[in-house]
Every structure is written in C-alpha cells, then in structure tokens.
Amino acid sequence: MKARISIISVNYNGLALTAAMIESLRRHVTTPLEIVVVDNGSVRDEAALLRERYPDIVVLRSDENLGFAGGNNLGIRVATGDCLLLLNNDTEVTDDTLHYLTKTLDADPSIGAVCPKIRFWAPPQAIQFAGYTPLTRITLRNALIGFGQPDDGTFDTPHETPYAHGAAMMVRRGAVEKAGLMPEEYFLYYEELDWSERIREAGYRIAYDPRATVFHKESATTGQQSPLRSYYLTRNRLLFARRNRRGTARRLSIIYQLGVALPKSVATALLHGRRDLAAAVLRGGRDFLRHKTGKE
Secondary structure (H helix, E strand, C coil): CCCCEEEEEEECCCHHHHHHHHHHHHHHCCCCEEEEEEEECCCCCHHHHHHHHCCCCEEEEECCCCHHHHHHHHHHHHCCCCEEEEECCCEECCCCCCHHHHHHHHHCCCEEEEEEEEEECCCCCCEEECCECCCCCCCCCCCECCCCCCCCCCCCCCEECCCCCCCEEEEEHHHHHHHCCCCCCCCCCCHHHHHHHHHHHCCCEEEEEEEEEEEECCCCCCCCCCHHHHHHHHHHHHHHHHHHCCHHHHHHHHHHHHHHHHHHHHHHHHHCCCHHHHHHHHHHHHHHHCCCCCCC
C-alpha cells in the first residue's frame, strides 16, 4: 500500500542525529511512511551509510550543500505521498501521533499546511512552538507561542497560525503545486516564513494541531551564537522584507533593519567581545545591498 505520508529530512554531517530520528519513527509510528533523506553535501558520503543501514528508505545525495530549502526541495521532487512532512533530522517522536496531522488536512481542504506541537528534547522538555504570532509590519518581529512554557495543557487548543515551523511542517501536495517549492534564495533561515506567505497567497490557511508532538534537539546543528547564524539572519530578514513587503512598508522595514537593528546587533556583539559575530552581521547587510542570495 502506498504511504500517504512522505517524511522528508535533510542531513548535513549529522548521521547520528538522522539515524536517531529514523529509529524513533520506526519505534513509535504505525502509520505507513515513506522516508526520504537528503544528504546535503556532507563531508563524507553519509548517503551511502544510510542506504546500507536502512535499505527500505529513499536516500538522495547532493555533492554540494543546497541549503535548507534546496535540500528539502530535492526530497519533495521524489516523494510520492499526498502529505509531505518536512522534519528536521535533529528531531524525534516519542508516540504515535503524526497521523493527526493528516486528519487535520483531510478535515479541511482550506488548510494547506499544519504543524505539530514542538517541544525541546532536553529536560524539562518545555514547549518550543505552539504557533506563531504575526510578524510586525516594519520591524519584522514576532514570537513563538508557548516558547519555554511547560506542556501543562495550556497550549492544547488547535488554532490557525500565520507561519509554519520549519522543524516540523506537513504540507498537502496540492498546496505545493499551487504555491511552488520552498524558496531557495535564503539558503538558511526565513525560508519557511517566506514559503508560508506563498502558501497563504495561494489561498490556503496554516494550522497548529497540538494532538501531534515532535521533540527538537534545537541548536544541535548550528548553535545559537554562531557567525553562520548571525550572517543569514541579518541578510535574510532584509531579503524577507524585500520579497514580502510592498511600497512604504518595504522601504521603512529595510531602513529600520539597516539603520537600527543592524547597528544594535553589531554593538551588542562587540560589547560581549564577539568581533566574529559583529563581522558576520556587517557581511549580511553588505550582501543584501549587493543583492547576493543563496550560500555566502
């Protein structure tokens, strides 16, 4: 029987994390799954190791790092399921609840994407995501609903969310066909927010379904205070403004990012002795002005 759910996960020098994710799916999920793993330019050919260990899954190898969107898009192109679950390789499941995401899509054809509750893997396993608040029009700031809160039932009500979370998001195939693939201009960070904009522009809504839970080993791959993260967040926030704001709002947002947010980030980094972070922020602003997209 053809699996309705295709799980697509991108691996980058993360064989142990990816294997743990696959093992958790096999241990807990009874719904038939197609698992597609994209080895996204790992230093060694981890695709070969994954094929040897898991001969029943689909493993793709890209010799170059295509970025988060590029890697996922490679997987989407070969996936056969009607429900495409993009799942970070640094996640695990501990129960059999992923099928609730398909139930949400089946119950309402206006929903194009749905996200589970996401909790941190590390104790006390607080909530990371129970939906997003909208991005502010000019400063492009928003918040993760439930972030850092205990999973005590407070965030167990399904609701609409303006944006999906890239660590775990299920998208119906029809929404991908209408909205297009995930935008690859960002390389890392902001691509799922931009894709959410495209999905909503295509006429779909995005939902949060707390009946399903995924645990996320946040920061296991890039770190919270790295030049890599600082560069892409700076450049891509500006790129998001250029692509998703119009007229005066676009101009004011870009002016704010370059004139207020960027200098503040540089000053904060220097105050903490992190010249590497300051330099990364400056490069991000410079490359935005040079219209540089994709990988740095």
